[in-house]
Amino acid sequence: MSELQDSLVELIRRASAEIPSDVNDAIIQSLENEKKGTIAESALKIIERNIELAKRKSQPICQDTGSIIFYIECPVGYDQITFEETARKAVTLATKKGYLRQNSVDSISGKNDGTxxxxxxxxxxxxxxRSPELKVSLMLKGGGCENVGAQYSLPHEKLKAGRDLDGCRKVILDAVLQAQGKGCGPGILGVCIGGDRATGYEYSKQQFLRRIPDRNKMPELDELEQDILKTANELGIGPMGFGGKTTLLGVKICAANRLPASYFVSISYMCWAFRRQGFVLNGESAIERWLY
Amino acid sequence: MIHLTYPFTKDQVLALKVGDEVAISGIIFTGRDAVHKYLHDGGELPPGVNLKEGIIYHCGPVVLKDEQGNWKVTAAGPTTSIREEPYQGDVIKKFNLRGVIGKGGMGDRTSAACKEFGCVYLHSVGGAAQVLAECVKKVRNVYLLEEFGSPEAIWELEVENFPAFVTMDAHGNSLHKEVLSISSEQLAKHI
Incomplete structure (x- = not known):
């Protein structure tokens, strides 16, 4: 077994069992804010205990260990084929060890071969x-939150959403309303304004690589992020959709160019069990430092 | 906190109301997408699975075999229930279910079946796989493992003080309907 494979198995274990500190802080904050004696508070207490237990037992925070998404930033000339082969082996091994559920189904036959x-x-x-560093980030995104993602095409007549930032605000808030508690809130939104149908969703997911306290560099998008966060938390959907003060922990928005004919707003929802981790490798295999 | 113990009687279930916190002890069976479609399409319950006065849990657990060959549940939170909405009412009726554990809530058809046949929807905390796995004291058996794969199989579990919240009761009330209505009104004020 190669050292890179060892490092990737450890990355998967850590991503699956340990919540990043920025997400943990946001959850603790929402527990403090929640009205005492409500079922929303009880749910957040169970979440807090779960985070601690998963880390201590080195077992999955959530049994839906999700889509396994690697983002690699590599130097020019790096052997991507070998990396991908090693990543596939690491995933199979991490599944055997129980860091990942047997979670991948053949869409035609319905068979799950357990790998x-x-x-x-x-x-x-x-x-x-152009840096010599190899930087690997990993996101595990469960099906419950993936299923409440949405893509809107503007103008949207029913929501009276036009092709401007106010129209974007309307459809993003509609996505929060439609999701209710189904995506395991309190959640985090990743949004892409523009792009095509495929890149829109892709970029919306990449927003989850940003830390929760991170502020948008574009003033218009920063304002929109803060506005959506505040407004969503006034809707009363609350943790698990039980009613309550925290519906979202964060909102991250990016923009991509679009065709004159298209105006997509793509929204990905991440559950509270926000599993992301990453590392920078020293040379090509040993972990030098963790990213989150 | 209200303790619910297997077998789950109709009286126990009728006494529950939306907003109650419960702790469930006894035998429960997992069943999610493949199982619901299978039962709805006329599939027979495998011998040994008894849902009468029972609870079905929308869950695809992580289950490992230890060195002695015993199954051990290492992660067991709920999956989103609304996908079973086309099937759940029939399954409640056909098998005399008293409870459904899941997350995210269900719709009008399930709510109507809960009211007609004396069943409740029990919302457990989505993502809380470790807290909930600790409540699983024993894996008694597994059914349809080969056909449906591990997450989709029927796992017969013995649970102790499994925490959940009544969000749809046997009297037609639904917290999910209530929150949707309140949040829709709130959103209208902000648009």
């Missing part, structure tokens, strides 16, 4: 950069 490896699984995105 988590198959066409389109795991998902691996490479991006070259």
């Amino acid at each position: 988590n490896v198959g066409p389109g699984a795991p998902i691996v995105h490479f991006h070259q950069h």
Whole structure:
């Protein structure tokens, strides 16, 4: 077994069992804010205990260990084929160890071969950069939150949403309303304004690589992020949709160019069990530092 | 906190109301997408599975075999229930279910079946796989494992003080309907 494979198995274990500190802080804050004696508070207490227990037992925070999405930033000339082969082996091994559920189903036959490896699984995105570093991020995104993602095409007549930022605000808030508690709130939104149908969703997911306290560099988008967060938390959907003060923990928005004919707003929802981790490798295999 | 103990009687269920916190002890069976479609399409319950006065849990657990060959549940939170909406009412009626555990709530057809046949929807905390796995004291058996795969199989579990919240009771009340209505009104004020 290669050292890179060991490092990737450890990355998967850590992502599956340990909530990143920025997400943990946001959950603790929402527990403090919640009205005492409500079932919303009880639910958040169970969530808090679950986070602690998963870390201590080194077992999955959530049994739906989700889509396995790798983002790799690699130097020019890096052997992507070998990395991907190693990642597939690491995923199979991590599944045997119980860090991942047997979670990948053949869409035609309905069979689950228990390896988590198959066409389109795991998902691996490479991006070259001019630094000599190899940076690997991993996101595990469960099906419950994936299912409440939504893509709107503007103008949207029913929601009276036009092709401007106010129209974007209307459809994003509609997505929060439609999701209710089904995506395991309090959640985090990743949004892409523009792009095509595929890249819109792709970029919306990449927003989850940003830390929760991170502020948007574009003033218009920063304002929209803060507005949606505040407004969503006034809707009273609350943790698990039980009613309560925290519906969202964060909102992250990016923009991509679009065609004159298209205006998509793509919204991905991440559950409270927000599993992301990453590392920078020293050379090509040993972990130098963790990213989250 | 109200303690619910297997077998779950109609009287126990009728006494529950939306907003109650419960702790469930006894035998429960997991069943999610494949199982509901199978039962709805006329599939027979495998011998040994008895849902009468029972609870079905929308869950696809992580289950490992230890060195002695015993199954052990290592993660067991609920999956989203609304996908079973086309089937759940029939399953409640056909098998005399008293409870459904899941997350996210269900719709009018399930609510009507809960009212007609004396059943409740018990919302457990989505994502809380470790807290809930700790409540699973024993895996008694597994059914349809080969056909449906581990997450979709029927696992017969013995649970102790499994925490859940009544969000749809046997009297036609639904917290999910209530929150949707309140949040829709609130949103209208902000648009």
